[in-house]
Amino acid sequence: MSPSRASLDKLPHEVAEMFDDVARRYDLTNTVLTGGIDHLWRRSVARAVAARPGERVLDIAAGTGTSSEPYADRGVQVVPADFSLGMLREGYRRRPDLPFTAADAMSLPFADGSFDVVTISFGLRNVADVDAALRDFLRVVRPGGRLVVCEFSQPVVPVLSTVYDQVVLRALPAVARRVSSNPDSYVYLTETIREWPDQKALAERVRDAGWQQVRWRNLTGGIAAIHHAVAPDRPGPLS
Template identity: 80%
Template structure:
């Protein structure tokens, strides 16, 4: 089996290797994402907050929350949000910035929460890094209450052929070069590009979500399909 270099993970996505990779980019992670996406990451995250549609009194699990940037809008609205991640480096950086948030170490495939603990589970740009996506989706279903919701934001496949060609060229050529200028761990962004290209398209991911037991599965493309929001509901049980 191919091994990971000290700074990047391989596509077999061994959890300890991926966690170590994210530990290495924690310090400049949010800045790097903004630069590499041309500022679009802010628009994508706002779309997630709108889709989650949490109100005061709701309990939200924000899995793969990293430094907590994705969790802050919920907390600022009075929503009970638990930012969780398996990278201790990310959690440490997040706690340094927002000590008021309950940052929690958690593996998406084995969540440390009781059944029916949350009204919504959301995950932004993290499902792609999980070794067993089906196991994670089943765990999300376990910890959400009957009638609760799932919102996944993830890189996807552009729906315009010409745009898809340009986008893939950017991923494999320009993105690593830009990352060398702004990231604390540029090699990890080679993994990022490879993992995006290997990720299933919108319809295939929707089928995985259904197969895990979720209902009312649908998706919406953002930025021409560069990113997609997948929604689902937990059936009453």
């Protein structure tokens, strides 16, 4: 059973079950729904992460590992983590060489300072407590480490904003019925996109969680955005 409405009080087990249901055709559905733009966005994220061999990358909400593969293929140590066991199983079936790990973004099962980079793509809006997650991302990254968040955002061109809201988002559930194994879940996902904060508001939340040098770059006119941040050189108390 998938949640019927997006809200600030998401039930994690319901969201996990929803992703379990869509795991098998999730990547295909995303490609169809975005017209293939998702591949361009993921390449932009990989460039923003700029991981080098020898660095450790934590890829949160990695799903089936599609977002993790570019790092692994370049010899970067990457840990794909997700709270959906269905996604992890599908990912391991495809790429048994990757260390898929079950993880709750709000309470990660990793030691302090374990990673050089934490990244999450199109998953932060599905976390029940976004601020707690951002603080825990900071905990597991080394001092001076990096955060890269890619998420749906608010189009910055008025005409694009209208078309996106009135045409694209309204059409997503109907298109999903043709390609997804659980089309009702895309009603929920569409609502999370509409409720998600804009670029500036998300940047403020990242900064409030303790990250520094917060900035963002729009993708496709602001339909999505990549937020960058850097951990303090010396760890401070977490609130």
